[in-house]
Amino acid sequence: MNISININGETVTRDVEPRTLLVHFIRDTPGLTGTHWGCDTSNCGACVVQMDGQPLKSCTALAAMCEGHEIRTVEALEVDGKLDPIQQGFHEKHALQCGFCTPGMLMTTRALLDENPDPTEAEIRMAISGSICRCTGYQNIVAAVRWAAENAEAEVQS
Amino acid sequence: MQTPARFDYERATSLQGAIASLKEHEDSRIIAGGHSLLPMMKLRLASPTRLIDINDLTDLQYIREEGDEIAIGALTRHVELLKSELLAEHFPLFKDAELVIADPVVRNRGTIGGSLCQADAAEDLSAVCAAVKATVVITGADGTRTVPMDQFHLGPWTTAVGEGEILTEVRIAKRPGGGSAHEKVERRAGDWAIAAASAAVWIDGGVITDAGIALSAVGLTTIDLTRAEELLRGQPPSEELFEQAGAIASEDCMPIPDSRGPVDYKRHLAGVLTKRALRKATARALS
Amino acid sequence: MTAVGDRPIGFGPLKRKEDARFIRGKGNYLDDIRLPGMVHMAILRSPFAHAKINSIDTSAALALPGVAAVITAKDLETLGLAWMPTISYDTQAVLAGDKVRFQGQEVAAVIAIDEYIARDALQLIDVDYEPLPAVVNARKALDEDAPLIRDDKDGQLDNLASPTWEAGDEESTDKAFAEADTIVSRDIIYPRCHPAPLETCGMIADFNPETGQLDLYNGNQAPHAHRTVYAHVAGLAEHMIRIKCNDIGGGFGNKVPVYPGYVCAIAGSIVAGVPVKWIEDRSENLMSTGFARDYIMKSDICAKDGKITGLRVDVIADHGAFDSTAQPTKFPAGFFHIVCGSYDLQASHVKVKAVYTNKAPGGVAYRCSFRITEAVYLVERMVEALALEMHIDPIDLRMQSFIGTEQFPYETTTGWTYDSGDYHKTMRVAMDIAGYEDLRQEQEEKRARGELMGIGISFFTEGVGAGPRKHMDILGLAMNDGADLRVHPSGKAVVSLSAQTQGQGHETTFAQIVAEELGIPPEDVEVRHGDTDKSPYGLGTYGSRSTPVSGAAVAVVSRKVRDKARAIAAQMLETRPEDLAWEKGRWYVKGDPSVGATIFDITERAYSGDSLPEGMEGGLDAQVIYDPPNLTYPYGAYIAVVDVDPETAHVTVRRFIAVDDCGVRINPMIVDGQIHGGLAEGVGIALMEVITFDEEGNCLNGSFMDYLIPTALECPDFELGATVTPCPHHPLGAKGVGESPNVGSPPAIVNAVIDALQPLGVNHVDMPCTPARVWAAMQGNAAPPQ
Structure with missing residues (x-):
């Protein structure tokens, strides 16, 4: 079937099988490989993107189900060479090691900050509880989100 | 990565269209949030021939007061149940449960209709809806019918929703003096319950006039604790009474041993959580 | 950090160079x-x-x-x-x-x-x-009627995977036990778990x-x-x-x-x-793929006059259907015989028997240096049990029994030579951060109210950085690592490694080593790895060996370049090399610091048409293969504080204090990050991560729905501290650290759970401390995991 999805502001059209998972559509068609996958059971959160501004596990959605919706991936966070404060926060606070969970974490916490610009540590921990990080023990991710909250308007450089 | 087997897909544009398609295509399934169904399909434990996507039927997505009832559309997402002020005011056990169902990202997609229809014994919302004596509205080609929650589950993964029918709404009567709570023990945040208990009480003049208690994960399907409900009716709330209700919960549940725990522990938890849920529900009713 | 001009160089909390691609979703993982x-x-x-x-x-x-x-x-x-x-x-x-x-x-x-x-x-x-019929229980693998698993192997008549292996001395250990005034025995199991990297x-x-x-x-x-x-x-x-x-996307041994x-x-x-x-x-x-642990241990520990004196361990190692454990050739049980831990024992004896079962093969490390995790868990659980038996504070028993600072280098009764340490100091730092006395007071008050709060201690010594070629090889390959450093005419450098990062931050840390040694800013040092065509031979990254072996290689190769630079500088300054002194980035004339040549001046000269000292080739490159003289021995003091729900038996790790001594820290930010990650894994192993099988050998934890990894909600805000006791034989004084937190944390948490359950008389519980397992222990029915 022919599917068109708005990904990062551009319409991506491709003929795919109905069973094509959104994560594969994103990675294969526009080649946006920043969105990862780490499990088969919606437990790890490596595949989180935003659909209409809300975090979504893209391994547990059919591409066909997303037609007519707006998908945003990690590649869209940086605009005109300017990093999003959440990206800068992850760098400042050493919130990533192997980097594999990072795109999902970024899209989850960006959505959190959009909804709640000044989250508490407990709110941050709850927001990322559907994403597994094997490297950081989450502590620096929490700090990075706080950094981004406190530097929402900061001039960040690429 | 695991991938599903082949199937046909259609996006429903009307409820009646979806019902017609369900009838027409053997082994077709409704998909809404998909967070239970798609993992099963990826594991190739479920292989429907056709998925009928009802996500566009936003007429089914609401939480609203209708007279002396609260009506919840089947397509209402977990996150909406969590954040609903209306539910928090009348039935705070929804919020209790939604804080511990899966994780926030999954809660953005999963729906109440999907949860109830999945009919997993460990699923929380079935116990929640049973405790507050909800009724579910089931729609077919010939119209709608209403089924009380205690008749909704026919067995493991089996519900009163028949061939060519769709669960469309959950209705809960608002009654004065009510309080409710949901208690759960899990191995880790986001895991299915080892055991969970939902309780609702209605108190008038210092006496429990009605009560609803249901348990998750301690039987082949949601357990309705009718014997404990009978015990509570007409009694003033007390710790001793809650202990007795807990003892009934331990007796009347029918847990199966698995990697979450052995039978004796699950029976014990059923009792503890029943007691705790009743205690909290009562405090809320009286506050 | 010091600076050349206004640019920071060398050691310190430098933000990572590799982040730039990862935060943009531009990493290049296998599936990409x-x-x-x-x-x-x-x-x-x-x-x-x-x-x-x-x-x-x-x-x-x-x-x-x-x-x-x-x-x-x-x-x-x-x-x-x-x-x-x-x-x-x-x-x-x-x-x-x-x-x-x-x-x-x-x-x-x-x-x-x-x-x-x-x-x-x-x-x-x-x-x-x-x-x-399947062999699932390792304890029954050698029964006479056990089905033969490896009938493919000529002459294999039973399920023994490798001959029984021993370390230490049985006779002197028996003597220590005969002379002891307290003896405690326990069955200690380290269940099967899995590294499960996210990729x-x-x-x-x-x-x-x-x-x-x-x-x-x-x-x-x-x-x-x-x-x-x-x-x-x-x-x-x-x-x-x-x-x-x-x-x-993560390795952890997998x-x-x-x-x-x-x-x-x-x-x-x-x-x-x-x-x-x-x-x-x-x-x-x-x-x-490679699981970790699955060690079934029987142990006795003894004390005399308030001090630990002897330890005995008998192990059945479950290797699964094929023996593919990771360890140096000479050590079939890995480094398990470091089991005497941080204590000055009179004697110890270790016996390990490995068996085949109808389970997945493995026995690789899960963030652990060749079975040290099992060893540390064993000894730290046994010490806790001994303190319980002796009715003394578990920290007091440890303090009484630690190897003294003056005893280093210290030869253990199983043959290891520990390099350096000040165990008493590190323990005291952890107690201060924890507020140990106050915690014990709080616990007493809570117990009076029927609340279950536990405080658990673990003090570990690790041996990492395998290893000296005279002792260690894998499949006949010496465990050495190469480094190749090229300083370009413009003063920028490329260093190529045989170590292989999986998230450890090598692109930053190794650039910092070159920076520290040569004075070239880290942003001007490109670290290359991960391509066998473009890097020198070496055995890679596991067993916390990157800094101890590859880090040393980079330091040594940098010094080799620096020595060449000295000779060139001497010619430039018209003096003798031995009359020059080094400060970061510059050779100068002893006695007249104003006269000198920076590394950039020297590099220019090395590549220019100007003359070089007699017999010297142009350029400024060097290559080394580093053979470590010994392992490095990082250690640490960990304190866990847990609350156990008296009714549901659910365990919450409320606080976790970790004081690590890994010698000199090249990038303290990265070190702390490694410790956070390993502690989270320790929380997982202690509370929820386990691979189990039913009687037919069906794996019961084959997805992330049942192999539970802790989320942000189970991990506390870790409280870290540090002491620095340099490694005497590492060129930078550094020791490995990546695995320490995974090694040290599970016993602290389990000891804390047992401590919490003291009012109920519970003196043992096996990992993982799931609600069901802890509740069973509270009922007096603790059963080991199968």
């Missing part, structure tokens, strides 16, 4: 690679733990449109690839031909145009299995039939060693094999071994003549 003409492979796995294979019918799968090939053991036999060596000198079936020996074992491989069709084809392969394992094999070149894309922790193994297994010329690792899927992908590419991609799914990762 797409090669022209690439096809996909999927693997059919056994549903049975033990079964004879009568026949395999692949015709329906082959007939499916889009399927290019189906490979079985028969096909591999013609290529000589049906069996492969493990890293422990055993053999492992690449695809099962005669019988399957664990659930999840590889039976057939399908190659198709996409992964969806490859998986469709798996359902069409018809295998006729004849189920056999699963996989391989893209690209064989060029015209040239014979084999390019392999594969996230693994030891690319050079893998290349050597492939050369031996496939009979290909080593120089015609190139392994590229690119970015790796990406050390060579897996059958890799060999199948290579065979597939040779057969199909196009690149073949195979990426395992999460269930395959959990059910078939």
Whole structure:
């Protein structure tokens, strides 16, 4: 079937099988490989993107189900060479090691900050509880989100 | 990565269209949030021939007061149940449960209709809806019918929703003096319950006039604790009474041993959580 | 950090260079690679733990449109690839031909145009299995009536995987026990768990039939060693094999071994003549790749006059169906015999017996240096049990028994030579951060109210950085690492490593070492690794060996360049080399610091047309292979505070204090990050991570729905502290640290749970401390995990 999805502001059209998972559509068609996958059971959160501004596990959605919706991936966070404060926060606070969970974490916490610009540590921990990080023990991710909250308007450089 | 087997897909544009398609295509399934169904399909434990996507039927997505009832559309997402002020005011056990169902990202997609229809014994919302004596509205080609929650589950993964029918709404009567709570023990945040208990009480003049208690994960399907409900009716709330209700919960549940725990522990938890849920529900009713 | 001009150089909390690509989603992990003409492979796995294979019918799968090939053991036999060596000198079936020996074992491989069709084809392969009784319980593996698992091995008549191995001295240990005034015995189990990196394992094999070149894309922790193994297994010329690792989404030991899927992908590419991609799914990762631990230990510990004096351990090691544990050749039980821990013992004795069972092979580290995790868990649980028996504070018993600072270098009763330490100091720092006295007070008050609060201690000593070539090799390969440093005319440098980062921050830390040694700012030092064509030979990253071995190699190669720079500077300054002194980035004349030459002046000179000292070649490059003289011995004091719900038995880790001494810290920010990550894994292992099997050998934890990894909600805000006792033999004074937190934290948490349950008289509980298991212990029915 022919599917068109708005990904990062551009319409991506491709003929795919109905069973094509959104994560594969994103990675294969526009080649946006920043969105990862780490499990088969919606437990790890490596595949989180935003659909209409809300975090979504893209391994547990059919591409066909997303037609007519707006998908945003990690590649869209940086605009005109300017990093999003959440990206800068992850760098400042050493919130990533192997980097594999990072795109999902970024899209989850960006959505959190959009909804709640000044989250508490407990709110941050709850927001990322559907994403597994094997490297950081989450502590620096929490700090990075706080950094981004406190530097929402900061001039960040690429 | 695991991938599903082949199937046909259609996006429903009307409820009646979806019902017609369900009838027409053997082994077709409704998909809404998909967070239970798609993992099963990826594991190739479920292989429907056709998925009928009802996500566009936003007429089914609401939480609203209708007279002396609260009506919840089947397509209402977990996150909406969590954040609903209306539910928090009348039935705070929804919020209790939604804080511990899966994780926030999954809660953005999963729906109440999907949860109830999945009919997993460990699923929380079935116990929640049973405790507050909800009724579910089931729609077919010939119209709608209403089924009380205690008749909704026919067995493991089996519900009163028949061939060519769709669960469309959950209705809960608002009654004065009510309080409710949901208690759960899990191995880790986001895991299915080892055991969970939902309780609702209605108190008038210092006496429990009605009560609803249901348990998750301690039987082949949601357990309705009718014997404990009978015990509570007409009694003033007390710790001793809650202990007795807990003892009934331990007796009347029918847990199966698995990697979450052995039978004796699950029976014990059923009792503890029943007691705790009743205690909290009562405090809320009286506050 | 010090500076050249206004730019910081050298050691300190430098933010990571590698972050730039990861925060933009521009990492290049295995599944991100797409090669022209690439096809996909999927693997059919056994549903049975033990079964004879009568026949395999692949015709329906082959007939499916889009399927290019189906490979079985028969096909591999013609290529000589049906069996492969493990890293422990055993053999492992690449695809099962005669019988399957664990659930999840590889039976057939399908190659198709996409992964969806490859998986469709798996359902069409018809295998006729004849189920056999399975050996699941390692304790029963040597029973006379136990079914023989490895009937493929000539002369193998039972399920013993390797001969019983001993360390320490039995006689003097018996004597210590005879003289002791307190003896405690315990069965201590370290259950099977799994490293489960977030990126699963996989391989893209690209064989060029015209040239014979084999390019392999594969996230693994030891690319050079893998290349050597492939050369031996496939009979290909080593120089015609190139392994590229690119970015790796975590390893933790899981990406050390060579897996059958890799060999199948290579065979597939040779057969199909196009690149073949195979990426395992999460269930395959959990059910078939290298697990960790599965040590069943019986131990006695004794004390005399308030001090620990002796330790005895008898181990059954469950190696699964094939012995593919990771350890240096001379040490079949890895470094388990470091089990005397941080204590000055009179005697100790260790006995290890390894058995085959019908379970997945492995026994690789999960963030641990060759079985040290098991050793530390054992000794720290035993010390706690002893303190309980003696009715003294567990910290007091440890303080009484620690190796004294003046005793270093310290020879243990099992043959290790610890390099340096001040254990008492580190313990005291942890107590101060924790507010230990106040915690005990709080606990007393809570107990009076019926609340269950526990405080658990662990003090570990690790041995990391394998290792000296006179003692250590893997498959005959010395455990050394190379470094190649090239300083370019403009003063920028490239350093190439044989270590292989999986997230440890090598691109930053190793640049900082060059910066510290040469005065070139770290942003001007490019760190290269992950490509066997472009890096020197070495054994890779595991066992916390990157800083101890590769880090030392980089320091030494930098100093080699610096020595050459000194000679050039002497000529430039018209003096003798021995009259020059070094400060960061500059050689200057002793007694007249204003006269000197910076590294940049010297580099220019080295590449210029100007003359160089007699006999010296131009340029400023050097290469070394570093052979560590000893392991490094990091240590730490950990304190866990837990609350146990008295009714539900649910455990919450409320606080965790970790004071690590890993010698000199090159990048303290990265060190702290490593510790956070390892502590989270420790929380997981202590409370929820476990791989179990039912009686038929079915794996019960084959997905992330049942292999539970802690989330942000289970991990506390870790409270870190540091002491710094330099390593005397490492050129930078550094020790390894990556694995310390995983090694040290589980016993602290379990000890805390047991401490919490003291009012109920509970003196033992096994990991993982799930609500059900803790509740059983509270009822007096603690049962070990199966």
